[in-house]
Amino acid sequence: NAGVTQTPKFQVLKTGQSMTLQCAQDMNHEYMSWYRQDPGMGLRLIHYSVGAGITDQGEVPNGYNVSRSTTEDFPLRLLSAAPSQTSVYFCASSYSYDPRLAGAGGELFFGEGSRLTVL
Amino acid sequence: EDQVTQSPEALRLQEGESSSLNCSYTVSGLRGLFWYRQDPGKGPEFLFTLYSAGEEKEKERLKATLTKKESFLHITAPKPEDSATYLCAVQAGGSSNTGKLIFGQGTTLQVKP
Numbered sequence: 001n002a003g004v005t006q007t008p009k010f011q012v013l014k015t016g017q018s019m020t021l022q023c024a025q026d027m028n029h030e031y032m033s034w035y036r037q038d039p040g041m042g043l044r045l046i047h048y049s050v051g052a053g054i055t056d057q058g059e060v061p062n063g064y065n066v067s068r069s070t071t072e073d074f075p076l077r078l079l080s081a082a083p084s085q086t087s088v089y090f091c092a093s094s095y096s097y098d099p100r101l102a103g104a105g106g107e108l109f110f111g112e113g114s115r116l117t118v119l
Numbered sequence: 120e121d122q123v124t125q126s127p128e129a130l131r132l133q134e135g136e137s138s139s140l141n142c143s144y145t146v147s148g149l150r151g152l153f154w155y156r157q158d159p160g161k162g163p164e165f166l167f168t169l170y171s172a173g174e175e176k177e178k179e180r181l182k183a184t185l186t187k188k189e190s191f192l193h194i195t196a197p198k199p200e201d202s203a204t205y206l207c208a209v210q211a212g213g214s215s216n217t218g219k220l221i222f223g224q225g226t227t228l229q230v231k232p
Contacts, residue, residue: 004162035222042123043163043206043222058219090162106151106210106220110162 002026006091006111013081013118021076021114023091029109031097032074033058034066036087037113043090049074050097081118089114121146121211125223132197132230140192140205140226148212152190153220154183155206163206197230204228 007022025032033048045058049068063085065077074093078085092108122145132138144152151170155163167176169185176183180201182193192205204227208220 040224042224043208043220045219048219092162106153106208107165107168108155108163108220110164112162113160 004091004093004109004111006114008114010115013116015082015118017081019078019081021089023074023076023111024072025093026072027093027109028071029093029095031094032068033092034076035090035092036060037090038087046076083118085116086118087116089116121221123207123209123221123223125207125226127226129227134198134230134232135196137195142190142207142223143188144209146209146211150210150212152185153208154192155208157204157206199230199232202228202230
């Protein structure tokens, strides 16, 4: 099993450009999410999905779009890149998400990250 | 406001020198507390889940404990391969809960031979 695969690993953009970060998992996980990691800020949730066709906003959703057309894929789109979006992005998935179950969605499998620089 | 604070930010140990990492949290109704390990240039790797005060989990040289206000990650006789950043995260409860994780900023551990 490949687990969670993210592409690209590195990307440099100019302000105003758009791009898509790809995320795919082969574990048949229902729950998928995108985080960004910045020095001194910890991991912050951008968007998440509890299943195909269902997405919702996290803590820092502005400037990002997501869609979930299949269980396996959860791409993150930057509509018009800004220097504030320079960060390392992580996709993560979990076997299930049900807020009624303690711990559900907390045992995340992370990809290796995509380092994005916006000039 | 739900919050997670980890201390210290960085910790240097000699091989074999045991110590503890702290994770303090303020959350409305804890559903779970999670520890992750992150190696440089990699994504975080799940270590433990703790659900209620008094619970303990162990894995090799690591032992995680939980109280109503904080969690500790005890490292016994660490080895250089234990060097990494350790992340703590909480999942809040309450009517507005959507299971989101709130992460601390991490503790970077360096173990010297």
